[in-house]
Amino acid sequence: xxxMETGMLARSLAGHDRGKLYIIIRVEAEYVWVADGxxxxxxxxxxxxxxxxxxxxxxxxxxxxxxxxxxxxxxGYIIAGIESES
Numbered sequence: 001x002x003x004m005e006t007g008m009l010a011r012s013l014a015g016h017d018r019g020k021l022y023i024i025i026r027v028e029a030e031y032v033w034v035a036d037g038x039x040x041x042x043x044x045x046x047x048x049x050x051x052x053x054x055x056x057x058x059x060x061x062x063x064x065x066x067x068x069x070x071x072x073x074x075x076g077y078i079i080a081g082i083e084s085e086s
Contacts, residue, residue, distance in 0.1 A: 002055040007063045007073070009056035009085055010034055012048065021085065022046070023063055023078045024055070037078035060084050 004010070008024045010032070022034035025045055032053065033045035040046040059067070060081030066073055 002057060004032055004050065004055045007059040007067050009058060009060060009081070010048075010053045011056065012052065013054050014052040015048075017046075021082050022048075022053070023060070023073075023081055025073060025078075035075070035078050036082060037075035041075050042073060042078065056085075058085075 004024055004027050006024055006027060010022050010024050012018050012020045012022065020036065022036050024032050025035050025042060026033040030050060031047050032050055033047055034040065035042050035045045061084060062077050062080035063073065066077045
């Protein structure tokens with residue numbers, strides 16, 4: 001299993017949102033919190049079981065720039081990151 005980290009892209013494998021791209025914003029033991037910047041914002045992220053998502057090993061440029069500069073990860077960065085990968 002891939003080591004999941006903040007900022008990575010993730011695709012939902014199960015649930016009504018199957019196939020949807022998200023950005024991982026928090027990682028815990030069994031769960032990750034993901035956001036897409038629209039339905040699931042950074043203020044209201046979606047909790048997903050790690051088994052139900054496929055982590056994609058890259059961090060989109062807009063998200064990487066925010067993380068490197070120390071800025072908070074906002075919905076704008078998340079939307080830009082997902083759109084850059086679509």
